[in-house]
Amino acid sequence: MATTPIRVLIADDHPVVRVGLRNMLQGDSFIKVVGEARDGVEALDLARRLRPDILLLDLAMPIVAGMEALREMTSANLNTRTIVLTGLIDNRQILEALQLGAHGIVLKDAAVEHLSQCIRAVMQGQYWLEGRPVQNLVQVLRDLTVQTTAPPRKTFGLTARELEVVTLITEGCTNKDIAKQFGISEETVKRHLTNIFNKLGVGNRLELALFALNHNLLPPTEGN
Amino acid sequence: MPENENTLASQVFDQLRQAMASDAAAFTELYRDYLADAWRLLGMLREAVQQQQLEELRAKAHHLKGSSMVLGARAVAQCATSLEEMGRQADVQGAVAMLERTHQALQHVQSELADRLGAGVVPADKSAA
Numbered sequence: 001m002a003t004t005p006i007r008v009l010i011a012d013d014h015p016v017v018r019v020g021l022r023n024m025l026q027g028d029s030f031i032k033v034v035g036e037a038r039d040g041v042e043a044l045d046l047a048r049r050l051r052p053d054i055l056l057l058d059l060a061m062p063i064v065a066g067m068e069a070l071r072e073m074t075s076a077n078l079n080t081r082t083i084v085l086t087g088l089i090d091n092r093q094i095l096e097a098l099q100l101g102a103h104g105i106v107l108k109d110a111a112v113e114h115l116s117q118c119i120r121a122v123m124q125g126q127y128w129l130e131g132r133p134v135q136n137l138v139q140v141l142r143d144l145t146v147q148t149t150a151p152p153r154k155t156f157g158l159t160a161r162e163l164e165v166v167t168l169i170t171e172g173c174t175n176k177d178i179a180k181q182f183g184i185s186e187e188t189v190k191r192h193l194t195n196i197f198n199k200l201g202v203g204n205r206l207e208l209a210l211f212a213l214n215h216n217l218l219p220p221t222e223g224n
Numbered sequence: 225m226p227e228n229e230n231t232l233a234s235q236v237f238d239q240l241r242q243a244m245a246s247d248a249a250a251f252t253e254l255y256r257d258y259l260a261d262a263w264r265l266l267g268m269l270r271e272a273v274q275q276q277q278l279e280e281l282r283a284k285a286h287h288l289k290g291s292s293m294v295l296g297a298r299a300v301a302q303c304a305t306s307l308e309e310m311g312r313q314a315d316v317q318g319a320v321a322m323l324e325r326t327h328q329a330l331q332h333v334q335s336e337l338a339d340r341l342g343a344g345v346v347p348a349d350k351s352a353a
Contacts, residue, residue: 012290013287014287014290014291015261016257016258016261016287016290016291016294016295017287017290017291017294019254019257020240020254020258020291020294020295021294023240023243023244023250023251023254024239024240024243024294025243026243026244027239027242027243027244027245028243058290060286087286087289087290087293087301087305088305107293108289108290108293108294109233109236109293109294109296109298109301111293111294112235112236112239112240112294112296113235113236113239
């Protein structure tokens with residue numbers, strides 16, 4: 001039975017990388033390199049014209065960066081599956097690439113070892129990460145989402161009202177200001193402060209403000 | 225990991241050689257082109273550090289990192305990664321020392337390749353280096 005080779009488009013702005021990848025893939029008779037692109041615009045143009053099965057896409061390219069090219073590739077609905085080829089990538093970028101439609105991620109220093117396998121796996125409908133096919137993409141996405149979400153704000157055992165007092169202290173409010181804002185007596189504010197000092201192990205308002213800043217005790221500001 | 229394995233990864237070199245078995249001259253040419261390009265990039269990186277051109281430093285270091293990774297020159301790739309980060313962080317403290325390390329790493333790759341492929345792999349303007 002005749003087998004049609006997998007048609008691959010390489011997109012990387014560095015010619016030595018493109019030549020290296022092309023030669024690497026030429027050793028595989030089931031893969032055919034049908035084109036090479038030097039930037040994101042050319043990658044999109046060649047993908048539209050050549051309709052490759054696979055686009056090997058570098059993330060750091062001029063004119064249109066890899067992530068943007070990936071977004072446009074997905075929205076163009078070309079039936080081309082994209083494999084991100086990169087030097088380094090963190091979990092946030094992996095998550096973004098997968099959400100934008102990438103089917104695989106291969107590190108450049110592992111290209112010789114994994115690229116052919118990855119291309120085959122992706123053509124069979126699998127996803128590829130960290131040198132192997134992904135068994136459960138939903139779980140991977142869930143794990144990456146958890147890993148890339150900011151840790152919850154620590155409270156160090158402070159009550160909601162005590163946290164509000166801390167916020168006002170860091171804004172320079174006096175006990176009288178705080179009492180007025182919350183509609184409570186200055187004596188109650190002092191009791192809150194004593195409790196706060198004891199819980200955090202600080203001795204005065206300045207130490208409290210520094211502790212709050214250093215330990216992410218303050219609520220996020222608007223726009224962050 | 226043996227020292228020369230960090231200089232030039234055998235798995236990468238051997239698999240590439242196997243993939244290009246039908247054209248040994250092209251294989252040598254691939255590495256000669258890599259060396260010529262890497263020396264050229266190293267010169268541009270020196271210039272970028274001297275001129276404090278941070279975006280140029282980041283971009284050229286990224287190129288050197290990519291080609292070195294694909295062709296198995298691990299130590300050069302590690303140095304280039306550091307230089308790329310210096311450019312990105314706009315902090316070139318230590319860049320001169322890192323450029324020197326990159327030079328040495330590249331010299332080792334060139335020697336290793338000359339041992340494996342013969343003197344023909346060394347770019348013409350580097351054959352006396």
